[in-house]
Amino acid sequence: MNLNNIHNIYFIGIGGIGMSALARYFKANKKEVVGYDKTATEITDALIDLGIEVHFEDAIERIPKAFLSPENTLVVYTPAIPKTHKELNYFKDNQFKVLKRSQVLGLITENTFCLAVAGTHGKTTTSSILGHLLHECDVDVTAFLGGVTENYNSNLILKGTDVSVVEADEFDRSFLTLSPNLACITSMDADHLDIYGEAEALKASFVDFTKRIKPNGKLFVKNGLPIDGITYGIEDNSDYVAQNIKIEHGSYVFDVKTPKTVIENIKFDLPGRHNLSNALIALAMAVEYGCPHQQLAKALASFKGVKRRFTYQIKTEEFVFIDDYAHHPEEINAVHQAVREMYPNKDVLAIFQPHLFSRTKDFADEFAKSLAQFNEVLLLDIYPARELPIEGVTSSWLLDKISNNNKALVSKEALLEKIQESNAQVVLTIGAGDIGEEVKQIKEGLSIAN
Missing domain, CATH: 3.40.1190.10 (Mur-like, catalytic domain)
Incomplete structure (x- = not known):
């Protein structure tokens, strides 16, 4: 496929981090770019600011008329999109060029x-x-x-x-x-x-x-x-x-x-x-x-880092708040090593949101061991992403496995209050789900408290 001959690019799951990079690329290369995503986020807001039309309803009538021609429209989707998605099935049933994000990346590079x-x-x-x-x-x-x-x-x-x-x-x-x-x-x-x-x-x-x-x-x-x-x-x-x-x-x-x-x-x-x-x-x-x-x-x-990769939200002599994307036991171990190397004598509170029922099930014992290294642990509910629940696999089940007396389940609504009750000098938010959406509110609440 010659991408030079395609004028319209339609993204299903445009708010994904990899998908949005492609959307930015095609927009910069003067293509017409439109997309769907399930929810509005900072990423979709940024795309809209670039002049990219984004909607949040899975509805065929929301697809612009200019994108209904199979000849000059490429449809890009992420594997996280369910097979029942109406827009995706419409494009597949009507002989559009439909490719996964990875396939498009292969073509570009x-x-x-x-x-x-x-x-x-x-x-x-x-x-x-x-x-x-x-x-x-x-x-x-x-x-x-x-x-x-x-x-x-x-x-x-x-x-x-x-x-x-x-x-x-x-x-x-x-x-x-x-x-x-x-x-x-x-x-x-x-x-x-x-x-x-x-x-x-x-x-x-x-x-x-x-x-x-x-x-x-x-x-x-x-x-x-x-x-x-x-x-x-x-x-x-x-x-x-x-x-x-x-x-x-x-x-x-x-x-x-x-x-x-x-x-x-x-x-x-x-x-x-x-x-x-x-x-x-x-x-x-x-x-x-x-x-x-x-x-x-x-x-x-001069490299300053990547957002949600050991990102300092608050950094003073007395108090530190760090946000990280870690969602695998080895990644949590790496975050723990970094924190202990930088702050060897400080108590650390880790707030973890497990990502995927299957990953939590497959690595439950490893997660428990990596999380037990912190002085305090708070667990949010499992973020399902593309998955349906697995019977018996819950954050409560994981919590029971953690050999640390200073641990608790917490809802997002009660999270800030629970953090403020802690005496830890270092606070970590960890996970690949939507825990990142809570960071701004936590930062504001902790900045006032500290």
Whole structure:
């Protein structure tokens, strides 16, 4: 399919973080863009501000007449949309070009020099750092991101079309639509078992992804993963190594040993060894692409982070409030490590909203263990996203598994009051559901209290 010949792009699920990046891209390329989503959010508000028409009712009559011609309309949908969706079925039944988001991303990037970031954790932060590094090194790059970067206040970095940076998403095997020149795998922990059934099937899909790399392309893997490639790691024997690591004024200062040289005294502001690892692989890929070392070091020091990735909402000597997207036990462990490294002597309250009944069921014991590390734990109800409830799988069931006496279930309505009752000096909101929508109110309430 030649996207140049298509004038109208219709998005079903336009408010999704990956979908909205594509919507922004097509709008910037002078296409007519319209979309549906279930609920209004900050993302849909931002799209409307760009001049994109968005409606929130699944109704065929809400589709603009100009978009009812199969010849010049492309329909893009997310797998999170239910099979009963009226608009989606209308387009499918009437011979429209209907593609998943991942397929469209594959079409856009296939004729570019593509850098793809794969892994069960770290994709968004790594790809955001990588997009920023290339942008600051004056590369003609478009980066499609799974989060809103603080530097650009967007999930799209648009500087040119020669080079693309994408998240290679393992969900629904979406990353098998990509054909990258440079790719990395940050992690391969079991996840999305509702799709894969078992961890071995997930690992096999990562192997399939490596076969999608173009001839003469390169693969980077975190040291210890069961796939061959250029390795990277922290203070080990990898091809790219972060070493001589210090913390100065709340920031990492470190050296990077590459296969050819050492880049010294690099500064990076994001807390946590997981973020240091993300910065290292982004730097390694940019080095292999050909960016100048000193320019890269300067660019990395200016990276401000990604919203909902260890984002400071309040940061004073006495009190800290951090919001994070972590929704897998290993991600919660990474957040815990970062908090303990930065605030070793402070009590930490973690508020967690589990995401998906299936993930909660598959990793209940691991979630319980990771959450028990915090001084206090509050659980919200499970955010269902695309799923129906599973009998017996509830937040109350998960709470019983957490070996911590200082724990409770809480409703969104009672959340702020419950937080204010705590004496914790560090408060964390964690989860991939709609807990992010509560952050503004929590911040305002805690700012008054502190």
